[in-house]
Amino acid sequence: MIPFSQAEFLAEPVTGPTAAPAGSMTETLAGSARKPIRTEESKLKAVADLLAELDYTPKTYMASFLTHENEKSTFARRFWGTDTGWDSTRSLLKTIRDLVCKKPAGQEYWADFILAEAQEIVVSQKPPSGIYPKGGYHSTKDISEKLFSSTSKENRDRELVEEHMPFLFNLIYHKLKTNPICSKDADVNDSDDNEQIPAEDFEDYHGDESAVAFDRSASFDPRQRAYTTAKTACSMVAFVLNRRNNGHQLANSLTFLACGVTDRVNSFLHYIGLTSSRKTAHRALNQLGYRAKELISSKMLESLSENLAPFLCIDNLDFEQKIHSQSLGKSNRMFHGTWGYIHHPSQKLIDSVPPADITNESYQQAMSNLPSFQVIPSMLLPTVKEEEDWEAVLKSQIAQVILEYLVAPLETKNSIKKEPPIADQISHDLPNLTMLKLMIASDNSAQGVGEVFESIVDQSKINMNEFSSRLQIIDGDLGTCTNVSTLRSQRIPSKHKEESLGNILTILGGAHTMWNISQAIFKKHFGDQKDSRDSGAWRFLESMAIPTKKMLDKKDYTLMIKNIEKIHKAALVYCVKVVMGTKKEPVTEPLKILPCAHIQEIIDKTYKRFFTPEARDAASELSSPKLSNLLLRLTDFATIVEGNLAMKAGDTGRVMNIWKRWAVIAQGVKKLTQYSIQLPRMIILLNEILPPGMGKLIQHSMLIAPSGRPNHFVAKDSHLKSQNYWLKFFFNNSGRGTDIDRLKDVYSLNVPLVCTPIHLN
Structure with missing residues (x-):
């Protein structure tokens, strides 16, 4: 038997550049004195005998080999913790695990x-301490709107799960990913505690004005849900x-x-590390x-x-x-105010028009030509x-219904x-x-409008002379x-431009x-519900089981537009069935199959x-x-349906086409007296x-896409x-009472x- 040292016994196999070259002395000796073929059992016995001879047990030898700092041992284990030798090291650890876990007691020990x-x-893994950006501390004195940006x-999120706490994150994430919350094998009769909201219902809830694009599938993807849960858990642990x-x-x-989360609920969420205290939130709001x-x-x-x-x-x-404890001089008060926002059109749009056309001078010149x-x-x-x-447009509406x-x-x-x-x-x-x-100034009167302009000037921190020197366009x-x-x-005539409002x-x-x-x-075509012979729009609503009582008194314009669309579609279905000669036949499924040429012929005839x-x-x-x-x-209803779709599509040309038709319709509707004047005036202007x-x-600034998505x-x-709705909801559910100064400032x-993070999370 050829003797060999302890280090040589467990050394990594030498391959690549470290192998002996062909024709070397090592190869010559190996060729002249070949090792006899030995069984695995004989090898193990020889090693065991050698260890016993040297007063080693397998464990003490491994401990000595892994901890001793002599040259040969260090050289032999140099690859154990590197990419080169990690696969074999991991295999050795798994072998030890399999041996230990053969019995229940060993499983507990492992x-x-x-x-x-x-x-x-x-x-050992935790976020760095210190003030942001060097650490994870965000002071309310230095808070800015950047904290709420998607970037x-x-x-x-990336720093938390990849740099600061990757071990805990991956542990939780792997647990959730391998055991999906919404498993396909779940009992169908179980209660729907984890039932997912349909995508269309979720979008209706959020609306189309989300400041950030929302991916429907993200919240219903088990992996995305697992990622969010694991990330949130790591954040809570770090905060606690x-x-x-x-x-x-x-x-x-x-x-x-x-x-609108109450202070009591927020206190519990703060206790478990999901949120900061309500006091901190109000301090941050004041700074913002x-x-x-x-x-x-x-x-x-x-x-x-x-x-x-x-x-x-x-x-x-x-x-x-509202005042809860009312007394002399302290009672409920109604305020009439004005609110709005500043809109900067995109620079690309501004660059697309001649600079000389968008100045106050060009506007004044154009308005001076009005008398002639x-x-x-x-x-x-x-x-x-x-x-x-x-x-x-009309044919496309017919085609959609067909x-x-x-x-x-x-x-x-x-091809339709x-x-x-x-x-x-x-x-x-x-x-x-x-x-x-x-602004505590209402634009419902001429005097109130003047106060609104004064308030805007105060917020701008410019004087009235500068304000009146620039053209101000207001929607x-x-x-x-x-x-x-x-x-x-x-105010006409006025020699002072600060008072003339000629720049508005x-x-x-x-x-x-x-x-x-x-x-x-809608009111014009609604009809009389008390007359059984009347065939107005109310009949279509009743036939579709839509309540018609007080339909015209509500100011739910979204519901009104949807009902108009339903009535219009129902009427179009009837018209198409008349053309097809099947008006007495019910609408059935599956749909009747026809060639595109025949369908186009039906559209043209309708x-x-x-x-x-x-x-x-x-x-x-x-x-x-x-x-x-x-x-x-x-x-008439076709103009309403098209006007709504044109606005959603962001097509100002289609919107202007509808406005021209409404300008003519308004001349014959008594309740549109002011629109019969103002709408034609704006179109001509x-x-x-x-x-x-x-x-x-x-025209290109009348519509905006708050979420940055097409067709929204x-x-x-x-x-x-x-935004008015959010303000009232925020104001009434903040837990701080209804103080007007807090509402303004x-x-x-x-x-x-x-409200932006509501759509981000």
């Missing part, structure tokens, strides 16, 4: 050993160990405050309020171009200050191209056009918005536009225009029979007005009077209404900021 090792690792949240690791908790505290005031001033000073101020969007807001300007009816009528687009309820195309590649043509599509980039401080509802015009008329240009808000005109049209001027003329000559009323309702560049800038546009005044400035 589990205790692994637990002790895991405890040491978990204790900041992603960085905090050291209350200065508070980045996630500080953001959560403001989010819970905005959600101070920063927001400075931001308003800087944003208002940023001119879009020469003498063109950032756009404003304002709306009135009524709220009540000739208004002709064709300015409010659609062009030939717009009429062709309108025909395509393919959804009646027939299915035979061909795999469907279900979407209207694009007229003037705008970008869906995230808008640059800055909320104004709530508002009909009342705001009317009151500004009234106040301007009261008001634009009708798209949402208010659609809501009010749609409501007037359009010709129910939507052309010839069809309306023929219906008006009949003794019964039912068909004529149906055709009028089809056309944008298309004919203002410089082309300014008209384009205003809203009118600017609609977005402000959404703290809440109104921070509503979009603290």
